[in-house]
Amino acid sequence: MPLNLLTWLLAFSPVIVVLVLMLGLRWGGSKAGAMAWFVAVLVAFFFFGAGPRLIAYTQAKAILLSLDVLYIIWTALLLYHIADESGTVRMIGTMLPALTPDRTMQGLLLGWLFASFLQGMGGFGVPVAVSAPLLVGLGFSPIQAVLMSCIGHGWAVNFGSLATSFQTLLAVTNLPGTLLGPPSAALLGISALPCGLIVAFIGGGWEGVRRTFPAVLLLSVVMGLTQYGLVVARVWTLGATGAALVGLMVGFALTRLPVYRQTNGQSLTSWVDENGRRRSLPVAFSAYAILVVLAFGINLIEPLRAFLDRFQFTLQFPELRTALGWVTQAESGRKIDLLGHPGAVLLYSSLLAALIYRRAGYFRPGAWKRILTPVVRGAVNSSLGIVAMVGMAVIMSNTGMTNLLAEGLSRNFGAAFYPLVAPFLGALGAFITGSNNNSNVLFALLQMRTAELLKLSVPLILAAQTAGGSLGSIMAPAKVIVGCSTVGLGDNESVVMRPILFYGLLPVAGVALLTVLFLWLGVWS
Template sequence: MTFLLAFLPIAVILSLMIGYRWGASRAGAAGYLTALVVAIAFFGAGPRLLAYAHAKALLLTVDVLLIIWAAFLLFRVADEAGAIAVIGDALPHLTADRGMQALLIGWVFASFLQGVGGFGVPVAVIAPILVGLGFSPLAAVVIPSVGHSWAVTFGSLGSSFNALMAATNLPFDVLAPDAARFLGLAGIAVGLMVLHAAEGWGAVRRLFLPTILLGAVMAVGQYLAATAGLWNVGAFLGSLAGLMVAIPLARRYRGQMGDNGHLDTRRVLVALSGYAVLVAITLGVQLIPGIHDTLSKVGVLRVNFPEMATSQGFVTPAGPGRTIRFLRHAGAILGISSLLAFLIYRRAGWYQPGAGRRIVTGTVQRVMSSSVGIAAMVAMAVVMQHAGMTDALARTLADSVGRAYPAIAPWIGALGAFMTGSNTNSNVVFAALQQRTAELLGYTVALILAAQTAGGALGSVIAPTKIVVGASTGGMAGREGEVMRKMLAYTGTLVALMSIIALLGA
C-alpha cells in the first residue's frame, strides 16, 4: 500500500499526459496536488517540512527556468536572423540522406552539445534545425532527446558523475570504468534508435555499419577520457571524436543530392557563429581555472536548511538547498551567448527593424506556459523526496527483487531522474541507497552504481520538465503527451538493455 500511495503522483502524471493527452502544465499541477495530499495524509509531512520543501523547490525552479528561458532566447536570436534556415539549407550540401542527417545532427552533434553544455541545450538547439530540414516536429524532438541521452553522465562537464562520486565517497578510478562501459554500449543502441525515429527499420538496416562505427568511436573516446581522469570532458571528447569521423562518413552517404546550387560558406559560418560563441564561452568558463574559480565565488545564492522529519520518522538531513552560481550558471552562459550572437547577426545585417522586440516577445509567449508546468513538476518531486515517498519507492523496488537486484538498479536510477528532472539529482538521491544495497547483497558496488547512473542518464530525457523543453522548442507545445508516448518506448528499451548488461556483469 505504501508503494502504491508513493507512486500515485507519478501515475497521475503519466495517465493524464499519455492517456488523456493533457499538457505538462495541467498534468504537472495535478501531480503536484496529488503528491501534496498523499504526503500530508499518509506520510506525515507537517507544515514546517512542507514550507522548507517548497523553499527548496523554488531554488530548483529558478535554477531550471534560467536555463530554459536563456536557451530559447538563443534559439529566437538565431531564428529571427534566419540562421536556422541557413544551417538547414546548408546541410543537404553535406548529405541529403535523411538517416545520415539524423545521425550527424541528432546524435553526434547533440552529444557534443551535451558534453560542453547540457541542461536542455541539445534539444533546444537541434529540434528547430531538424524541423527546418523537413523532419516532423515529433521526430525533431524525439531524435535529439534520445540522441544525447547516453552522454548525460559525463556531459555537462561531468556534473552528474561528480554527484555520483560525492554521494558515495568513491574516487573516479573506481567508478569511471564500469560507468563508461555501460554508457558506451547504450550510445551504440541510441544511434540505432535515432535512425529508427528518423526513417524506420529501413534506415537501421541501410546505415547499420556506419552507426556501429560512430558509436564505437564515441564510446572508446569517452572511456579513455573518463578513466584517464578527464571525466569532466568525457562526453565532450568522445563526441568530438565522433564528429571528426561523422563528417567524412556523411559525405560518403550523400544520398540524392541533386542540384542544390552554390554553397555560401561565409553565410553558413555566420549562421553557426551563435552556437560557436556558446561553445567557446562554455569551454572558457568551465575549463580555464582562473575564470571558473572567480565566477564560482561571485554572485552565489546558497541557502542552508535545517534537518526535517515527518511524523513517521523519515529524516531529511540539514544542508544547503540548490546552490546557484549566477555568473557561471548555464543560463548566464546562454544569455551572454544570446547577446553576442545578436550583435554578430546585427553587424552582418541579418535583422529587420523591430527584431529585438520580436525576439523578446516570442520568447515570453513560447516559454511562459512551459514554466508553469516545470514549477509544478519540481514542487512535486521535492515534496515527494522530503516526505519519504521517493525513498519508499526505491526501497520497495529493491526489497521485492532480491538477488535480481542488478536488473532493477537502472530502473531506480531512471525513476529518480524522471522524478527530479536530472541524472545529477537521481545520483544524489539514490546513489548511497544503491551502494548500501549492493554491499548487503554482495554485488560489486561499482557495477551497481554504473547501472544507477546509466539508468539515470537515459531516464532523464523523459522527465516531464525535459519533455516540456523539447516540445516548446520543436513546435510541439501543448502536445507533450505525444512526445512522452514516443519517448517511453525508446527509453524503456534502453533501460532494459542496461538491466541485461548489469545482470550479465554481476
C-alpha cells in the same frame, strides 16, 4: 511509518497522479505537476507527519533546486532563438544534406547528428521541431521524420542542453559530477550506436543499415569517446554538444568517401537565404563557437573558475523532523554559481552572438520581439512544471515517502534483478513527464536509496536511471506531439506512438544489459 501495501501506495500516490493525469487524461506537465504536488502535500501532512514548518522549508529547498535548472532552461532557449532568428538553424539544416546524395546518409546527418547537436545546444523539444520538417523536405514521410528525429537524439539528452538533466541529478542526490559522470557517459555513449542504427533502418531499411553501418559504427565510437572524455575532464556541460560537433565534422569527412561522396559541389563557406542574401558559415556558427570557447575556458582555467566561484548563492536549512520521527539533517541548499553557472555561460554567449549577428546584418527589424516571445512561451510552462515536480520530489524525500518506496522495491526486486529495472524506471519517469530532467527529479532519490539498501553501486544505478530517462524521453507523448505538429500530423499522433515505443525501448533494454555487465565486472562499484 511501517511498510505495507497501504503505506507504500500512499507514498506512491503523487507519482500515480502524474501517471493518470499525463497518460490517461493527457494533462500537461505543469498542470499534472501542480496536482501531484498538492497530493504530495496532503499525503505528507495527513499520513506522514509533516507539519506546516517542514512543508514550508521543503518548498524553499525546492525553489532553490528549481532555480539551478531554470537558469539553464531560459538562457538555452534564448541562445537557440537568437541563432534561429539569424538564419543559422535553417542554414545548417539546408547545407547538411547537400553534402551527400545518399538518402540514408542524409537521414543520419539530419535525424541523428544534427538533431543530437540541437539537443546539445538547446534541447527541450527543439531537435524534433527543427529536424522533422527538414527531413520531410528531403522526401522522408512525416512518420519517418518524426521517428528519426526523436530516436536520433536520445543518447544526447542527459548531457545536452548544457547538461540540464545531469545537473538536476547532481542537485537532487547531492553527489558530485566526478562520481556520477563517467558511468552515465559510458552508458549513453554506447547507446549512440543503437540510436544511429535505428535511424538508418527507418530511413533506408536493412539495405540502408548495411550500407551505412561502417559510418554509424565509427561515428558512434567517436561521439561516445568524445562525450566520455569531456565528462571525465569535468566539462559535462559540453558533453553532448562537443560529441555531436565532432560527429558532424567526422560525418562531413565521411561524405567525401566514394560511397557517400558529394556530387553537387555546393560551397560550404557561405549560404544564400530565401531573400537572396549571402551569409557566412563561420559567422553563423559564431554563437556556438563562442559557447564552446567560454564553456571550456571557464571550466579549465582555474584562476577564472576560482574568481567566478566567489559569486554564489545558497541558503541554510535547519534540521527537519516529522511527527513520525523521520529526520532530515540540517544542510546547505543547492549552491548556485551566479557568474560561472552553465546558465550564465549561455547568457554570455547569447549576448555576444546577438551583437555579432546584428553587426553582420542578420537581424531584421523586430528581431528581439520574435526572439523573446517564443523564449517566454516555451519556458513558462516548463518552469511551472519543474517547480511543481521538484516541490513534490523534495517533500516526498524529506518526509520518508521516497525511502518507503525504495524499501518496498528493494524487498520485491533483489540485487540480481534490480539493475535490469533501474533504467526502465528512469524511462518511465521521462515518458510520463516528458523529460529526463523531471524523471531524475521523481526517481533519482528513490533509485539511490534502493541501491543503498540492496548494496549495489550507487553511481552505476543512478547512471542507469538518467540513461534510461534520456532514452525514454524520446518516447514521451509531449515530444511526439511537438514533432507531429511540425509535419502535418497534428491529429494523428497515435500513428507514431506505437512504432516509437518499440524502437525506443530497444536502447533502454541495451542500457539494462550494460548495467548488469558493468556490475558483474565490478566497474564503478
